[in-house]
Amino acid sequence: MKHALLFIPLIFTALVSQAQAVTPEQLIEKVKLKLEQVNNYKATGEMKTNISFLKAPNSQVTVYFKKPDKLKIKNEKGISLVPKGTVSISLNTVLKGNYQALDAGTSTLSGITVRVIKLLPTEENSEVVLSTLYIDVARLLVLQAKTTTRENGTHELQLMYNKYATYALPDKVIFTFNTSEYKLPKGVTFDYDDGSEKKKPAGKQDQRGKIEITYSTYEINKGISDAVFN
Amino acid sequence: MWQLLQIELFKIFRKPRTYISFGAIAAMVLIIQVALKFDGRSYIEFVLGSLKDSLEIPFDNILNGFFICFVILNLLLIHIPLLIALVAGDLVAGEANMGTLRLLATKPISRTQLMLAKFFAATIYTAMLLLWMALLALALSIYLFDTNDIIVARNDVIEVIKKDDVLWRYIAAFGYATVALTTVAALAFLLSIFADNSIGPIVATISIVIVFTILSEMQIPLYDRTVKPYLFTSHMLAWKGFFYLKTDGEGTSIPGSIENLPAVLKSMAVLLSYIVLFVGAAISIFKRKDILS
Numbered sequence: 001m002k003h004a005l006l007f008i009p010l011i012f013t014a015l016v017s018q019a020q021a022v023t024p025e026q027l028i029e030k031v032k033l034k035l036e037q038v039n040n041y042k043a044t045g046e047m048k049t050n051i052s053f054l055k056a057p058n059s060q061v062t063v064y065f066k067k068p069d070k071l072k073i074k075n076e077k078g079i080s081l082v083p084k085g086t087v088s089i090s091l092n093t094v095l096k097g098n099y100q101a102l103d104a105g106t107s108t109l110s111g112i113t114v115r116v117i118k119l120l121p122t123e124e125n126s127e128v129v130l131s132t133l134y135i136d137v138a139r140l141l142v143l144q145a146k147t148t149t150r151e152n153g154t155h156e157l158q159l160m161y162n163k164y165a166t167y168a169l170p171d172k173v174i175f176t177f178n179t180s181e182y183k184l185p186k187g188v189t190f191d192y193d194d195g196s197e198k199k200k201p202a203g204k205q206d207q208r209g210k211i212e213i214t215y216s217t218y219e220i221n222k223g224i225s226d227a228v229f230n
Numbered sequence: 231m232w233q234l235l236q237i238e239l240f241k242i243f244r245k246p247r248t249y250i251s252f253g254a255i256a257a258m259v260l261i262i263q264v265a266l267k268f269d270g271r272s273y274i275e276f277v278l279g280s281l282k283d284s285l286e287i288p289f290d291n292i293l294n295g296f297f298i299c300f301v302i303l304n305l306l307l308i309h310i311p312l313l314i315a316l317v318a319g320d321l322v323a324g325e326a327n328m329g330t331l332r333l334l335a336t337k338p339i340s341r342t343q344l345m346l347a348k349f350f351a352a353t354i355y356t357a358m359l360l361l362w363m364a365l366l367a368l369a370l371s372i373y374l375f376d377t378n379d380i381i382v383a384r385n386d387v388i389e390v391i392k393k394d395d396v397l398w399r400y401i402a403a404f405g406y407a408t409v410a411l412t413t414v415a416a417l418a419f420l421l422s423i424f425a426d427n428s429i430g431p432i433v434a435t436i437s438i439v440i441v442f443t444i445l446s447e448m449q450i451p452l453y454d455r456t457v458k459p460y461l462f463t464s465h466m467l468a469w470k471g472f473f474y475l476k477t478d479g480e481g482t483s484i485p486g487s488i489e490n491l492p493a494v495l496k497s498m499a500v501l502l503s504y505i506v507l508f509v510g511a512a513i514s515i516f517k518r519k520d521i522l523s
Contacts, residue, residue, distance in 0.1 A: 048482055055475055055483040056390035075288075078392060079379040082286045180284040184277065184385055186449060190304060191385045192470040194493035195459065 024101035024117045027135060032095055034140045034168045040066040040224040041169065043215045047073070047080060051209035053182040054081060061213065069093045070229045073213075083209060085155055089173050094131055094145050094157070098122045104132070109143050112136055127151065141168055153178035164218055172214045179209040231343060238351035242317060248355070251313035252362055255306070259366040262302050263374060266293065273301070277383045295372035296380040296396045300473070302367040307407060307469070311414040311439045313359065318352040318418035319431035322516070327427040332521045345513045352415040357408050364404050382473045389475055395485045403469040406498065410466040413501045414439060416508035417462075423516050439463060462504045468497035 022030075047061045059080045064072045071087045073080070087093050104116040119131040127149050134144040145157040155177040159170040242248050266273060270293040278287055322345075325331040334344060380396050382389040391399070417438065421431035442463035445453055458464050474489035488494065 048480070050481045052481070053386060054388050054390070055477055055481065057392055057475075057483045057485050059392075073286075079288055079291045079381060079390060081281070081288075081388070081390065084284055084286055086286075178284075180281060182280055182386065182388065184383055186385050186447065188277075189383060189385050190308065190447065190467060190470075192467040192474070192497075193454075193458070193464065194468070194471060194490045194497075196490060196493065 022137070024103045024115075027115060027117060027137065028095065028101050028119075028133075030140050031091075031133075031135060031142060031168070035091055035095070038065070038067075038167050038169065039221050040064075042219045042222065042224060043169075044217050045213045045215035047075075047082075048212040048214075049080070049209075050211070051083075051179055052207070053179070054209075056081065063089075063213065063215075064224050064228045065090055065092075066224045066226070066229065067092065069096055070226075072229045074228075083175070083177050083179075083211060085152060085177050086175060086211070088145075088147060088155055089157060089175050089213070091142055091145065091157075091159075091168070094133070094142075094147060095119075097126060097128070099131070107134060109134055112143065114143055139165060141165060164215075164220075167218075167220055169218055169220070170215070172212065174210065174212045176208055176210045179207050181207070231347060234339065234343060234347035235350055235354075238321075238347050239354060242351055242355050245317075245320075247320070248317055251316060251359055254313060255310070255359065255363050256366060258306060258309075259302055259363070259370070262305065263298060263371060266298055266301065267374065270298075278381075278388070281388075291378050292381050293375060294378035294380070294393075295368070295375040296377055296393065296400075298371040298375055299368045299400065300380060300382060302363075302371070303403070303407075303469070306363070306367075307410075307466070308443065310359070310363070310411060312436050314352075314356055314411050314414045315418040315432045315435035315439075317355055318415040319422050319435055320428035321348045321352060321419055321422050322512075323422040323425040323428040323431050326425070326521075335521050341517045342513050345509075345516050349416065349419055349509050349512070352419055353412050356411045356415050360404055360408050360411065364400070368400055380473075382470075384474070389473060389483065391473065391475065391483070392485055399472040402472045406469040406472070406494070409498055409501050409505075410469065413462050413466070413504045413508070416505045416512075420508040420512040420515075423512055423519065462501060465497035465500045468494045471497070 041064075043063045043065075045061060045063065046058050048058050049056045059075050059078055061080060062074050062076055064070075064074070069087065069090060069092050071090045071093070073082045073086055099119040099121045102118045102120065104118050107114055107116050114134040115137050117133045117135060119133065121128050129148045129150060131148075132146045133142050135141070136143050139161070141159070141161055143159055145159075146154060147157075148154045155175065157176075158174040160172040161169075162171040164171065271289050274287070274289055274292050275282070278285075281287065322331065325334060335341065337344075377393050377396075379393050380391045382391065414435065418431055418435040421434050422428065425431050442461045445457055446461050446464040446467075471490060471494035472488060475483040475485075476487035476489050477483050
């Protein structure tokens with residue numbers, strides 16, 4: 001029995017080495033292959049917005065996706081101010097284009113060991129400077145993606161999977177992004193001054209916005225009209 | 231008292247100048263509605279333009295009846311005091327000008343009753359003017375532009391309020407505006423006892439409102455701490471407090487909430503105090519006044 005226990009770390013090391021043996025390119029190809037199963041989807045869910053200058057309630061949204069990288073978030077029953085970069089909540093957008101994949105070792109996310117892969121675009125004028133993917137090798141799922149762009153700073157995507165993991169579709173997405181400043185002259189808004197302490201000007205931390213979408217249903221590969229994305 | 235009130239209301243609504251206010255409001259509201267119907271996008275771009283690069287702005291959805299009513303109230307509630315002064319400033323001075331004040335004072339009614347009847351008539355006129363405005367700015371806007379969630383642009387924050395959480399806020403805001411404008415009516419009423427024709431009190435009321443509004447809106451720390459909290463014009467804008475929502479720890483607004491209800495109620499108490507002060511002073515002075523006209 002004691003001998004058997006000694007073998008466990010060895011088996012674990014062997015499994016990890018086997019995982020590492022898969023080259024970054026091969027791993028990305030496998031992930032893309034899994035994503036390829038989905039040609040389009042219509043998903044419903046609840047969106048929570050956290051932007052320093054925006055006070056909005058949670059809203060019911062419908063997310064439309066169509067290959068290769070069309071994505072639209074709509075609030076059919078009300079108004080939602082959706083960040084422009086939300087097209088990046090689709091991994092197809094993150095993985096499109098030509099790039100060189102580099103191995104950056106392993107890490108742990110929520111107790112799951114993940115391979116860290118950095119994607120360097122090969123095109124000189126690419127808007128994306130660098131993408132870092134945290135991939136659960138066993139399930140071939142991207143759990144986190146950080147993308148640094150030339151114009152719009154860095155945005156981060158966290159994905160949590162459950163019911164739709166076989167399609168590589170998340171049950172919850174958290175998208176963190178850079179926001180611009182908002183200010184209107186008081187002479188235009190005629191705000192009511194209730195005498196309470198004024199908010200300090202937005203610091204660097206406040207200029208990061210976050211949206212969370214918790215999906216409740218997906219309709220996968222049922223066809224989506226292009227008109228939805230206009 | 232009821233009979234006195236009826237007589238005063240009859241006097242107010244018999245004068246053509248009373249209907250100028252109703253006509254002016256109808257014209258202004260319709261002008262704004264037509265402008266927003268044909269070029270509302272430009273207005274929204276002006277308000278939310280700085281966010282166009284970072285957020286998807288659903289222009290067509292934002293331009294709805296609730297939003298347009300807010301724009302109208304924002305523009306007009308600063309100007310309506312002028313229309314209120316037009317009638318309230320004439321209540322006593324107009325009688326003095328026509329030579330009927332002395333006759334009125336000889337009737338077997340107390341001067342207090344007479345003054346209260348006049349003031350209540352001015353209050354009813356104010357409420358009717360706001361009801362007319364609500365009918366045009368809210369009901370007609372909803373009819374023309376339909377409803378949706380409302381976007382309220384503040385100095386440094388944008389509020390998004392769900393459409394089923396909006397109507398009660400308008401009812402509260404119009405109720406508050408009635409108190410706010412009654413304060414102006416009370417001021418004009420007080421000033422009208424000092425003059426023998428209505429032009430003086432009307433111009434004086436308008437001047438006070440303009441000067442106080444400028445002081446209220448100037449962001450100079452010296453005035454912010456010393457003068458501003460005591461100006462009734464600073465508190466007249468508290469109707470907007472009904473459109474400012476509380477947020478949870480993560481910045482999500484809470485439907486059905488008001489960001490700072492105690493401050494709104496305090497502002498209302500300040501306005502009510504001003505009304506009592508103005509009307510009380512008017513009655514007190516009028517009771518001792520030697521009526522020569």
